[in-house]
Amino acid sequence: MRIIEHLKNRKRPFVSLEFFPPANDAAMQDFYQAVDRLQAITPLFASVTYGAGGSKQEKTLAVVRQLASMGLCVMSHLTCVNAKVQGLAQYLDHLQEAGVSNVLALRGDPPRDVPWTWNGPFLHAADLVRYIRLQAPEMGIGVAGYPCPHPESPTYGDDRGYTLRKIECGADFVLTQLFFDVREYFELVDWLRQRGCNCPVIPGVMPIQSFASLKRVLSLCGASIPGRLFLQLEEADRSNNGDVARICMDFTVDLISRLLIGGAPGIHLYTLNKSELCLNIVRECGLDR
Ligand code: FAD
Numbered sequence: 001m002r003i004i005e006h007l008k009n010r011k012r013p014f015v016s017l018e019f020f021p022p023a024n025d026a027a028m029q030d031f032y033q034a035v036d037r038l039q040a041i042t043p044l045f046a047s048v049t050y051g052a053g054g055s056k057q058e059k060t061l062a063v064v065r066q067l068a069s070m071g072l073c074v075m076s077h078l079t080c081v082n083a084k085v086q087g088l089a090q091y092l093d094h095l096q097e098a099g100v101s102n103v104l105a106l107r108g109d110p111p112r113d114v115p116w117t118w119n120g121p122f123l124h125a126a127d128l129v130r131y132i133r134l135q136a137p138e139m140g141i142g143v144a145g146y147p148c149p150h151p152e153s154p155t156y157g158d159d160r161g162y163t164l165r166k167i168e169c170g171a172d173f174v175l176t177q178l179f180f181d182v183r184e185y186f187e188l189v190d191w192l193r194q195r196g197c198n199c200p201v202i203p204g205v206m207p208i209q210s211f212a213s214l215k216r217v218l219s220l221c222g223a224s225i226p227g228r229l230f231l232q233l234e235e236a237d238r239s240n241n242g243d244v245a246r247i248c249m250d251f252t253v254d255l256i257s258r259l260l261i262g263g264a265p266g267i268h269l270y271t272l273n274k275s276e277l278c279l280n281i282v283r284e285c286g287l288d289r
Helices: 003-009 025-041 057-069 085-097 125-135 156-168 182-194 211-221 227-239 243-261 275-284
Strands: 014-019 046-048 074-079 102-106 140-145 173-176 266-270
Touching: 003 140, 003 173, 014 025, 025 057, 025 275, 046 057, 057 074, 057 085, 074 085, 085 125, 102 125, 125 140, 125 156, 140 156, 156 173, 156 182, 173 182, 182 243, 211 227, 227 243, 243 266, 243 275, 266 275
Parallel strands: 014 046, 014 266, 046 074, 074 102, 102 140, 140 173
Antiparallel strands: none
């Protein structure tokens, strides 16, 4: 079933979950046990990341196939950077054979370590959305949105305009990049609503685990963090008194509560494949009831 149908039918705020394919076969068993534990919170859907340029494509396919067979509503991420039409068509066929009816249509990032020229038919995620709508019209399509604009965007307006373009090309909903300031999320939603776009905008929530992991995330995604939170975590990390985990949990629970009170339809948790962490967050937010 398409995620947009689940979103229309939902009665209360939901949780959905993002996983990444484990790096090796040895980690698979633990991974599926983690997914199994997380089924207790009846996620609206589960998404699985995809290596840009098609690397590790088989792993994503194997994982989405297995999650679908576990009864989950599944969405495969799919990137178009460096992609060939034939490869995309095949991948979409495989998804349909596996009973996967949803794709997160992404551009992806070019490889960092090799010289790179931008060519081929898919320059932006909007091109992929248009292609999927033609090639597999029954697929549900989500696209990425950026509460804090994508690092390559010159302005907030440009970035939001390109998000709107992806919806106009046929996407059903927006799933956001992680962010640390709820105002950025609500501003993105308002911007879209003012332009007549009423599609669901699902906030992506990344649990912070440690000061080191926070710095790694910030270096990768271009999100901005409130200075006060950064300084508080830096100080707790320096004192090494065990406060970091508590501050991180309190911050995440507060972020989710403010999102839901402000009208977000639910939350998409970047699980980091960690079941305990996510179960604790969901419990503390009262979303397990
Ligand atoms: P686009 O929407 O194409 O945007 C990319 C940039 O181009 C933006 O700056 C945008 O403003 C600009 N732009 C768009 N259209 C135009 C235009 N017509 N003219 C000029 N500029 C334009 N990456 C992975 O490799 N695998 C994953 O599984 C994955 N999952 C993700 C999940 C989520 C929820 C998010 C938010 C990101 C994910 N990413 C993933 C990262 C994503 O691939 C990168 O952020 C990538 O740099 C941009 O992808 P996009 O789909 O937003 O691209």
